[in-house]
Amino acid sequence: MAIEAPSSRSWSIYGRAEIAERYEVLGRIGSGAYADVYRGRRRSDGLAVALKEVHDAQSALREIDALRALRGVPNVVPLLDHFWRDDGDDDAVLVLELLPSDLAAVIGAARRSGEPIPAADAKQWMLQILRAVDACHRNAVMHRDLKPSNLLISAGGVVKLADFGQARMLQEPSFATPDISPYEQGSQNEPWIPQQYAADETESVKEPRLLSEDDYLRELDGVRAKFTQYDTDKAMSLQDGDASCLATCSTGDIEEDRFQGSYYSCEEAEEGIVGGEEEDLGALTSCVGTRWFRAPELLYGSTNYGLEVDLWSLGCIFAELLSLEPLFPGSSDLDQLSRIISVLGDFDAESCPSCSKLPDYGKITFTKVENPTGLEACLPNRSAKEVNIVKRLLCFDPASRATAGELLSDQYFTEEPLPVPVEQLRVPARDEQDESSPEEWGDFRDLGSDSDLDEFGTMGVTTNEKGFSIRFE
Structure with missing residues (x-):
């Protein structure tokens, strides 16, 4: 080779x-x-x-x-x-x-075959993905970039979540640390027990070395101190280069100079400078994730979000697994919001009681959607229970989204057809993907800027007490 x-x-x-x-x-x-x-x-x-x-x-x-x-x-x-x-x-x-494959390859292979993924197979894929996300959330890890290409698959059909470069630890790790080999793990049908370990931060070691919590934190602090200038949440692996529709917009989003400078840039957010004031180190940014799987609160500029952003991404992933098409393939952040609203209905105080607290809420308004498409129409030929799983995740109100742990207990996974055994899942190699596979569409580094507003038709701009409002007809 x-x-x-x-x-x-x-x-x-x-x-x-x-x-x-x-x-x-x-x-x-x-x-x-x-x-x-x-x-x-x-x-x-x-x-x-x-x-x-x-x-x-x-x-x-x-x-x-x-x-x-x-x-x-x-x-x-x-x-x-x-x-x-x-x-x-x-x-x-x-x-x-x-690992030889990923969920994007599974979706792409099924789409090329012209046949949907069988319900029993879909259940097994979903169960494993839910276990991964549940493990993250029970260990206070917010992944922030869930998508099919980050769900890797072993030759034996085991899903393994990867790419934690945008992850955020919501608390310091704990240190109950039995040394378990990654190749000697339990059955996929057995409950997992969270495991953590600690090793020297500053050099590679041949075997894990268990430390006390105090020793670990002391060594870790030494490394972190060297990088505190980055600790305002850089947008690692960000494919589309902007965050919310307006709060971190560039002139690529809105081309007229009169908008330039009204809102801080993504780079300013990363450096912790907002409105001329320095944010506390460790502040969150909406500049995370891949657009097609990004929660509405991020698109509206939220910097005060939690694990629920991962749950929205899960809903988009499951919808794609069931339909073999991306659910909300937005070409820009504004288009992304438009697509979401056209399917789920208006984003307002009724559907999301906390929406008024979002930085960009009120600055962008869409014409009222009288007849939203609905998730049923987006998932044709799938059962009502399958659609319901997606619905429980794709809620505008973050507090209403079902947790991964709750979904693992849903009756859907214990009813016929039962999930197939892991070893019976077909695992296509990545080489089997063609140029139109969802995650090759979703390798968004070549999308360019979000400058095309023509798709929205008439756009009206008015001033208000917050600055201005953009209305799309």
């Missing part, structure tokens, strides 16, 4: 002796805004691994934190090793289990 020449920004993984000593790098298999992924082989035993070279310090730190907090969870990709230097001269490299 020929080794692909490294890009200009990824020479370090080939030239780092500590990595070459333990891993053979076989070539790059993926590339994103903040990371490159390489296929590798562990020299000690020949194990195939994925080497993720992360070019953003804060993203790497968050991913390491999250994967450690979730260590031992069967439906989360295991962190096998990592390489990190305090001096910041080299990118962090995470060593992960190499």
